[in-house]
Amino acid sequence: MNKSHSGSKKIVSIKKIKHAANLPVKGREIVVKSLEREGVDTIFGYPGGTSMEIHQALTQTKKIRMVLPRHEQGGAFAAVGYARCTGRVGVCLATSGPGAINLLTGIMDAKMDSIPLLAITGQVPSTVLGTDAFQETDIVGATFPLVKHSYLVKDVNDISQIIHEAVHIATTGRPGPVLVDIPKNIQQQETIPNYDVSFTLQGYKPNLKPSSPQIKKAVHAIMNAKRPIIYAGGGIISSGASQELRKLVHKTGIPITNTVMGLGTFPMDDPLSLQMLGMHGAVYANIAMNHADLVIALGVRFDDRVTGKLAEFCKNAKFIHVDIDATEINKNIVVDIPIQGDLKLTLHKMNELVQPLKAIQPWVKQVYEWKKEFPFTVPPSGKHIVPQSVICETQKLADEDAIISVGVGQHQMWVAQFWRFQQPRNWLCSSGLGAMGFGLPAAMGAQVAFPDRQVINIDGDGSFLMNIQELQTLKVEKIPVKNIILNNAHLGMVAQWEDRFYKSLRGHTYIGDANFAEIAHAFGVKSDVINSPDQVVPALKRMLKHKGPYVLDVKYPYNDKSRGHVMPMIPSGHTYLDTLLDAKHSLREYWQEKGLIE
Numbered sequence: 001m002n003k004s005h006s007g008s009k010k011i012v013s014i015k016k017i018k019h020a021a022n023l024p025v026k027g028r029e030i031v032v033k034s035l036e037r038e039g040v041d042t043i044f045g046y047p048g049g050t051s052m053e054i055h056q057a058l059t060q061t062k063k064i065r066m067v068l069p070r071h072e073q074g075g076a077f078a079a080v081g082y083a084r085c086t087g088r089v090g091v092c093l094a095t096s097g098p099g100a101i102n103l104l105t106g107i108m109d110a111k112m113d114s115i116p117l118l119a120i121t122g123q124v125p126s127t128v129l130g131t132d133a134f135q136e137t138d139i140v141g142a143t144f145p146l147v148k149h150s151y152l153v154k155d156v157n158d159i160s161q162i163i164h165e166a167v168h169i170a171t172t173g174r175p176g177p178v179l180v181d182i183p184k185n186i187q188q189q190e191t192i193p194n195y196d197v198s199f200t201l202q203g204y205k206p207n208l209k210p211s212s213p214q215i216k217k218a219v220h221a222i223m224n225a226k227r228p229i230i231y232a233g234g235g236i237i238s239s240g241a242s243q244e245l246r247k248l249v250h251k252t253g254i255p256i257t258n259t260v261m262g263l264g265t266f267p268m269d270d271p272l273s274l275q276m277l278g279m280h281g282a283v284y285a286n287i288a289m290n291h292a293d294l295v296i297a298l299g300v301r302f303d304d305r306v307t308g309k310l311a312e313f314c315k316n317a318k319f320i321h322v323d324i325d326a327t328e329i330n331k332n333i334v335v336d337i338p339i340q341g342d343l344k345l346t347l348h349k350m351n352e353l354v355q356p357l358k359a360i361q362p363w364v365k366q367v368y369e370w371k372k373e374f375p376f377t378v379p380p381s382g383k384h385i386v387p388q389s390v391i392c393e394t395q396k397l398a399d400e401d402a403i404i405s406v407g408v409g410q411h412q413m414w415v416a417q418f419w420r421f422q423q424p425r426n427w428l429c430s431s432g433l434g435a436m437g438f439g440l441p442a443a444m445g446a447q448v449a450f451p452d453r454q455v456i457n458i459d460g461d462g463s464f465l466m467n468i469q470e471l472q473t474l475k476v477e478k479i480p481v482k483n484i485i486l487n488n489a490h491l492g493m494v495a496q497w498e499d500r501f502y503k504s505l506r507g508h509t510y511i512g513d514a515n516f517a518e519i520a521h522a523f524g525v526k527s528d529v530i531n532s533p534d535q536v537v538p539a540l541k542r543m544l545k546h547k548g549p550y551v552l553d554v555k556y557p558y559n560d561k562s563r564g565h566v567m568p569m570i571p572s573g574h575t576y577l578d579t580l581l582d583a584k585h586s587l588r589e590y591w592q593e594k595g596l597i598e
């Protein structure tokens with residue numbers, strides 16, 4: 001939290017008078033006031049020469065908590081974590097040049113996963129723009145393909161309007177990242193502020209209202225389907241349509257599978273939930289998708305990790321596709337019934353028209369049989385810890401509304417497979433970009449948003465190392481994130497691909513056995529290390545009981561046999577029949593042996 005320095009009270013009162021009397025104030029104060037007016041309560045910002053004016057102004061507000069990350073990438077991920085779990089815009093702030101460039105990974109993560117993010121950057125004074133001035137980077141140019149929209153502020157009188165537009169664009173339609181780059185001299189200039197702003201951007205009017213005839217067509221297709229399946233993704237979360245989705249599933253009885261982004265939109269322990277689909281998804285979800293006659297795609301992208309070989313994907317199905325973003329429709333898959341519009345509105349209307357589907361009972365029975373035949377299984381533990389069991393034990397001990405964050409790799413997929421999410425916005429995962437280093441700072445952002453909830457980062461050792469400096473932020477800012485490091489001394493997921501496709505030749509995937517408990521200790525964060533199965537539950541209990549931040553280093557050996565791999569797995573670009581079920585069998589071979597296919 002900000003601590004006001006001596007004499008600051010006097011400055012505050014002068015500022016208040018200036019605002020009240022419509023006297024000139026500096027651009028930097030207008031930035032802060034405009035953010036306050038947009039309801040921003042937290043900024044993750046790292047200062048430097050061209051942004052310190054804004055930091056100075058931020059010391060004078062009590063409405064915004066300024067969290068200082070220890071790396072701008074950490075700040076951007078924290079803002080993304082804040083946005084993912086609250087649904088409100090996340091805000092990060094950086095100086096020009098290296099600071100701004102360090103935001104790029106977080107901005108891209110927000111772009112790929114449609115997360116509302118406002119990235120504010122200081123810029124060199126406009127008088128020297130284009131001269132290769134010290135720490136000048138054309139950040140508007142550099143982020144051009146990554147953002148939903150961007151602004152270079154050229155006039156101090158535009159600041160409040162631009163901040164209002166930026167937040168509006170980031171949070172409406174398909175959410176995404178917006179950049180506002182503010183030259184230092186504009187932060188310093190004075191003007192009489194005018195906060196009477198409205199949205200004026202020509203051509204930005206996302207259509208929310210779905211077409212009624214298209215909805216009727218979709219409902220007709222649903223009522224006549226014999227083998228329908230719902231494939232639901234992050235769009236459900238963005239539009240707040242989880243309740244409507246639940247109603248659709250329960251009213252019709254149609255089985256549902258989720259993308260990684262969509263986990264939590266539907267309770268994963270409901271019998272009709274087929275959990276996650278795709279490369280490391282449930283075998284039964286992928287089989288059901290590919291045997292369906294109607295795929296109801298809701299807020300999804302038909303991403304390659306879901307479809308595998310496009311030409312073979314759901315070959316015998318018709319597609320309904322609902323998305324707020326018209327450019328998503330017919331992008332990867334040509335669909336039969338496109339519906340452009342808001343999912344909450346669309347599902348609400350569909351729910352009024354659909355009826356229970358009695359004719360699909362044999363299909364649902366078949367789906368339940370697949371579900372029984374191909375469950376996710378935790379390998380038996382010998383003398384070593386099995387990472388999947390750590391995930392299951394953690395869920396048994398954690399609060400129901402715990403927020404779970406992950407890095408990228410095997411641990412990420414195991415959490416997606418084994419954690420049974422019941423509600424949306426409890427799952428922080430860099431899904432589209434797959435950015436290692438996401439877990440800790442994203443958890444930090446979520447914990448700042450929800451100080452009283454459990455926030456647990458289940459990370460890989462490689463991923464954790466990429467933003468490990470944020471342990472100091474946890475300590476100094478008193479952010480009680482719990483970190484479980486599934487530490488196999490390897491870049492496990494890449495090693496898994498080496499085992500599968502490169503004859504186990506290690507191409508720089510051994511990273512060494514760091515002692516994360518000692519590192520955490522050096523940052524002043526409480527920690528523990530375990531390496532045998534009987535230690536798991538007591539160590540988890542101690543961690544969850546602790547009031548402050550915590551690091552639990554869980555050591556287990558990387559195992560090049562299938563029990564150490566994330567299974568099942570559909571090799572990239574293949575079909576569901578190529579699913580590797582274990583070390584020996586693909587689904588195709590298994591079904592051939594049973595005489596079910598040729």
Ligand SMILES: Cc1ncc(C[n+]2csc(CCOP(=O)(O)OP(=O)(O)O)c2C)c(N)n1
Binds near residue numbers: 409434462463464490
């Ligand atoms: C920033 C970044 N660099 C590289 C990769 C490629 N990559 C994907 S998974 C992975 C290994 C992750 O290792 P670790 O975090 O230890 O998790 P594990 O797979 O062992 O659970 C790598 C290097 C990535 N996703 N992100």
